[in-house]
Amino acid sequence: MSSEHAVRAVLVCLQFLIGILLANVDISSSGAEEGAAPDGEALYQQRCASCHEGSVTRAPDRNALRQLSEPRIGFQLTYGLMSQQARDLSKEQIGDLVRYLKGTAPTPPPELPDSSCHDDGPKLTDASLPRWNSWGVDLHQHRFQPADQARLAAEDVPRLKLKWAFGFPGDVRASAQPTVWGGALFVGSAGGKVYALDTATGCQRWMFDAGFGVRSAITIGEDARGLTAYFGDQRGNAYALDAETGKLRWTRRVDEHQAALITGAPTLADGVLYVPVSSLEEALAADPRYGCCSFRGLIAALDAMTGELKWRSYVSPPAQPQGINSIGVQQFGPAGGAI
Structure with a gap:
């Protein structure tokens, strides 16, 4: 592989990582059948595995992708930075790919503690503060x-x-x-x-x-x-x-x-x-x-x-x-x- 092609491969994988972290949107499961997993697996092998199965070090593997929500992945495939790459996929195919990446739903994480401040704290206009x-x-x-x-x-x-x-x-x-x-x-x-x-x-x-x-x-x-x-x-x-x-x-x-x-x-x-x-x-x-x-x-x-x-x-x-x-x-x- 030439250096130019290698750089492009890394950029594509980095784009996918950046894209899936950007925003949320709901991906409807209407019309998807129980047996859709093999189609999702085939799409993953065709379009994703070359980067995400270890050939590009900085690309997250499937276990990392599984930690992300379906809406986050689906948004970029449908509307976001990855929409160019997924433009010839149907809504059902995108749903199949997203569900394959998610696999069995993990145990929901524990509810996060309230991290809100309970007092106003120092004034932002205080010029004496760093x-x-x-x-x-x-x-x-x-x-x-x-x-x-x-x-x-x-x-x-x-x-x-x-x-x-x-x-x-x-x-x-x-x-x-x-x-x-x-x-x-x-x-x-x-x-x-x-x-x-x-x-x-x-x-x-x-x-x-x-x-x-x-x-x-x-x-x-x-x-x-x-x-x-x-x-x-x-x-x-x-x-x-x-x-x-x-x-x-x-x-x-x-x-x-x-x-x-x-x-x-x-x-x-x-x-x-x-x-x-x-x-x-x-x-x-x-x-x-x-x-x-x-x-x-x-x-x-x-x-x-x-x-x-x-x-x-x-x-x-x-x-x-x-x-x-x-x-x-x-x-x-x-x-x-x-x-």
Whole structure:
């Protein structure tokens, strides 16, 4: 296998893992028969086993997939990032595949304890409390924390001990960097939830459901409205939330391309939110039926108060027809340059 094909195989498997963690939707079992399991097994062997049976190290095996709910898997096969790969499957076939992956329903997990905070905690506006904002701390992305904010000397590091832990319900992976601001820790999850946790105890101040996975770090901004938390999701949407309550202020689809997603943290400067846009088109390109490739990396500038689009700047000109592939599908270029 060439290095290019190997990279594509890994991307396809990673896309499946990311996709099944993004959101929930109900998959109806109407019309499915008791004997549908063999069809689901055949579909799994044809479309999934090559990655999920050990040939790609980072792809979750069937036991890991079985821990996820039917709606989570089915959503992506029907409507989400895997819909391109499953576009020629019927609803019944998708249901068969999902039920095969689930196998015998596991024992329901115990009910989770209430993790809500029972008091307000420190004020987020308290400037004396440590802050680590967004990905790089400052507009220069220095990723350096001054001593008065870190409150931790080098000689203290060997003595650090676990104070608390927070588990993301239903998720099997965590990749978003936390943001710390005024006694609260803001973090997104693969399952599409954004949490504000108390830094002292780990209790949950609020939770917002974006519906799609959130990998970007949260960026906190302060203006006449108070504090706002900005972030992006893995369907190319940017959000602004009231950082005190988690209430939605606005949301904006930054780019309409089907493969667009946001993984980088937005940057806030002078009332403008700069949002980087990436994609998973490399994974879609593994399907020869897909007209690859047309995504162009871009930066979008949004009004921080309203979410209104000010401008977009792309890394390349619009894609143009570049020939036909071996099965007669039109191909395009230039493309790529994800940010």
